[in-house]
Amino acid sequence: MPELPEVETIKRGLEKKIVGLSITRVEVLNKKSFPAQTSLVEGHKIIKVWRRAKMLGIDLDNDLSLLIHLKMSGQLILVYDHQRLIGGHPTLDMAGQMPNKATRVIFYLSKSQTLYFNDQRKFGWVKLLPTAKLNEQKELQALGPEPLEKSFTWEVLKDRLSKHPQIPIKVALMDQASVAGIGNIYASESLFLARIDPKRKINRLSDKDFQQLDKAIKDALNLSIKYGGSTRTHFVDAQGKKGRFLDFAHVYNREGQACHDCPGEVKRITQAGRSTFYCPSCQH
DNA sequence: TTCAATGTTTAGAC
DNA sequence: GGTCTAAACATTGA
Numbered sequence: 066m067p068e069l070p071e072v073e074t075i076k077r078g079l080e081k082k083i084v085g086l087s088i089t090r091v092e093v094l095n096k097k098s099f100p101a102q103t104s105l106v107e108g109h110k111i112i113k114v115w116r117r118a119k120m121l122g123i124d125l126d127n128d129l130s131l132l133i134h135l136k137m138s139g140q141l142i143l144v145y146d147h148q149r150l151i152g153g154h155p156t157l158d159m160a161g162q163m164p165n166k167a168t169r170v171i172f173y174l175s176k177s178q179t180l181y182f183n184d185q186r187k188f189g190w191v192k193l194l195p196t197a198k199l200n201e202q203k204e205l206q207a208l209g210p211e212p213l214e215k216s217f218t219w220e221v222l223k224d225r226l227s228k229h230p231q232i233p234i235k236v237a238l239m240d241q242a243s244v245a246g247i248g249n250i251y252a253s254e255s256l257f258l259a260r261i262d263p264k265r266k267i268n269r270l271s272d273k274d275f276q277q278l279d280k281a282i283k284d285a286l287n288l289s290i291k292y293g294g295s296t297r298t299h300f301v302d303a304q305g306k307k308g309r310f311l312d313f314a315h316v317y318n319r320e321g322q323a324c325h326d327c328p329g330e331v332k333r334i335t336q337a338g339r340s341t342f343y344c345p346s347c348q349h
Numbered sequence: 350t351t352c353a354a355t356g357t358t359t360a361g362a363c
Numbered sequence: 364g365g366t367c368t369a370a371a372c373a374t375t376g377a
Contacts, residue, residue: 067355067356068355068356071355119355119356134356134357135355135356136355136356136357136372137354137355137356137357137373138354138355138356138373138374138375153355154354154355155355156375167374184373185373185374185375186354186372186373186374186375187372187373187374188356188357188372188373189356229365229366230365231365231366232365232366232367239356241356241357248355248356249354249355249356250355251355294355317355318355337367337368338368338369338370339354339356340353340354351377352376352377353375353376353377354374354375354376354377356372357371357372358370358371358372359369359370359371360368360369360370360371361367361368361369361370362366362367362368362369363365363366363367
């Protein structure tokens, strides 16, 4: 689930709460989720929380970092006092008793806080890597630029996407090596905002298309971050916010429903094995 | 029962 | 080499 806005939302919430705390103990309930020696992190202080693409990083004071990928069904839940901060894949039980049957790793922190890594499908992972060597890791080095960085312009977008001139724009947008952080929701939403048909091939896009798409990507991501990502929950976090982005989605998961901009309806097609949602009469 | 799910990687075919 | 499809990972819920 978590794409760039969802991970960014978790990152912003966590960094306010856990930087400066120590990891006192780690409980691994599923070895595949965190195949590392827990003694290497126990007793160490958290000095930084960051995001790259859809991954979350937690730097420790011993030159090691936790790198977390939530994949399709991962979630991070920080329990503190009598509140909790929730991020990632939305499920009804995320507001319920912790740990639950999806809990794979438990990080016990100082100040009686606890961070649960839950993952129903077990696709996600937590890795322990040397902070100085993060850039050499395959998970991080092959990534394209961050679309919300100042240096990301429509020319950069065109340049990156043009590596695969024959690929449909929707599929190319989801390629993490071209542009980092865009997944199935925001690829569809961005193309709707830019009025571009998801089936169009890269080499058939004009400079004006790239300019509109650049703006659309930033608008879609920023709007979602503003509303706390798309993680729906019945639980309200400490700031009183919950993820509401999907309430604003124009096309994602709206097959057969009315287009927000014309009398037509949203259509669903399959590209690269994934659902694409778009309005055939608005997007060309 | 069958299908699809906010992700990524890999194997095979053309 | 480029591009496409299907499958794999594992589980749940419509």
